[in-house]
Amino acid sequence: MHHTVKLHMCRYNLRLPRSDKLIRKGTRLIVTHESMKELAKQCPGSSDPNHECHDTIQGSRPGVGSVSSFCARYTPEFVRAVLNTVPSYQLVSHECHCVEVLEAGQLSCSDSEVLAAAETERQASDAEVLQVLMRLHKNLGHPPNHDLVRILKNSQASERSIRLARDLSCSLCKSMSQPRVALPAQSQRITEFNQQIGIDVKLLQGWCTNQKVKALNIVDTASGFQRMLPFFETETSSLLRRLLEDHWIAWAGPPGEIILDPAQTNLGDPMVSPAEMQGTQVRPIAADAHWQLGKTESHGGWFSRVLGKIIEEHQPQSRVEWLECITHAHVKNQMLQIHGY
Numbered sequence: 001m002h003h004t005v006k007l008h009m010c011r012y013n014l015r016l017p018r019s020d021k022l023i024r025k026g027t028r029l030i031v032t033h034e035s036m037k038e039l040a041k042q043c044p045g046s047s048d049p050n051h052e053c054h055d056t057i058q059g060s061r062p063g064v065g066s067v068s069s070f071c072a073r074y075t076p077e078f079v080r081a082v083l084n085t086v087p088s089y090q091l092v093s094h095e096c097h098c099v100e101v102l103e104a105g106q107l108s109c110s111d112s113e114v115l116a117a118a119e120t121e122r123q124a125s126d127a128e129v130l131q132v133l134m135r136l137h138k139n140l141g142h143p144p145n146h147d148l149v150r151i152l153k154n155s156q157a158s159e160r161s162i163r164l165a166r167d168l169s170c171s172l173c174k175s176m177s178q179p180r181v182a183l184p185a186q187s188q189r190i191t192e193f194n195q196q197i198g199i200d201v202k203l204l205q206g207w208c209t210n211q212k213v214k215a216l217n218i219v220d221t222a223s224g225f226q227r228m229l230p231f232f233e234t235e236t237s238s239l240l241r242r243l244l245e246d247h248w249i250a251w252a253g254p255p256g257e258i259i260l261d262p263a264q265t266n267l268g269d270p271m272v273s274p275a276e277m278q279g280t281q282v283r284p285i286a287a288d289a290h291w292q293l294g295k296t297e298s299h300g301g302w303f304s305r306v307l308g309k310i311i312e313e314h315q316p317q318s319r320v321e322w323l324e325c326i327t328h329a330h331v332k333n334q335m336l337q338i339h340g341y
Helices: 034-039 067-071 076-084 126-139 145-154 159-166 171-175 237-252 269-277 290-314 319-335
Strands: 003-008 026-031 098-101 197-205 212-220 226-230 257-260 281-284
Touching: 003 034, 026 034, 034 076, 126 145, 126 159, 145 159, 197 226, 197 237, 197 290, 212 237, 212 290, 226 237, 226 290, 226 319, 237 269, 257 290, 269 281, 290 319
Parallel strands: 197 257, 257 281
Antiparallel strands: 003 026, 026 098, 197 212, 212 226
16 A cells, blocks of 8 residues: 655754755655655745745756755665654564655655664564565566675665575566577687688779779688789679689689679679589679678688788889789788687
8 A cells, every 4th residue: 555745854964064044946756655645745835934935956066066966865864764754673584665656847866765774672574575575576667686685785785685586586577578699609610721712803993093993803712812813804704703713713712601792793694603513612792782892802802901001102103003902902912810819
């Protein structure tokens, strides 16, 4: 059974430090005991000299800070009045709750405060403490256990209450719980060289101003080893296959799997058919899903940054000098760190 109590905090000596004026502050409470209706003390108004004029709850004061934050705390007189409403025989095994209900537009920094009477004559059993914790859990709107533990710690509850609150189980919370997020995982990690490679056609900085040269970018997924193969002919499936055979398959052997974007030249018959005859699986990524070829494109960008610094330093003037810069840019393969190695 709950009761509503309306009162003014000026009756409980709410005032700023070193101030002669009280602060009226209307407050509405929900209490759990009939005897707590005695808290409903109203301001007598101008008929009482002490209540003829009140301070306002606004702004800030030196040494106090925000006035609204100061008024959000209950005065010692009010706390004693609440405890005095609870009969002594109820202090043994009962708990008294006093929850403040804020009026619309009222300024306050705390939403509610709970005053709990300590056990004095006997030690309650774990079952009794769990019963009180469950009632508190329901009254607070079924918060998670970690929030309930935090509230108990801030209220200086006993270690036993905090320990039991960590393992508190509520049937309603279980029935309404959301599915848990799956643990992070990956389906497979490529660990062997040439088990999987990614290929992509990339535009590289040329030796002339605003010149771009196409190159076939090949990256091994396991080791990160990279070959960048420039070409000056028209891009065709036959040309890409020839570059792959001459500069990769000739020394490394056929890869187990090739990942590539679904460009027409990548999926042409001259590229796919020989690979399948060698036992290589060709796996195109989804359209516009470049992150599925992320490692290949990331290493291609890394190579472009290394090449750009070499070109800036040496200023090649011909194709031969530029191709030497391409060869030197492969020093990137000596800086690889894969999975901690």
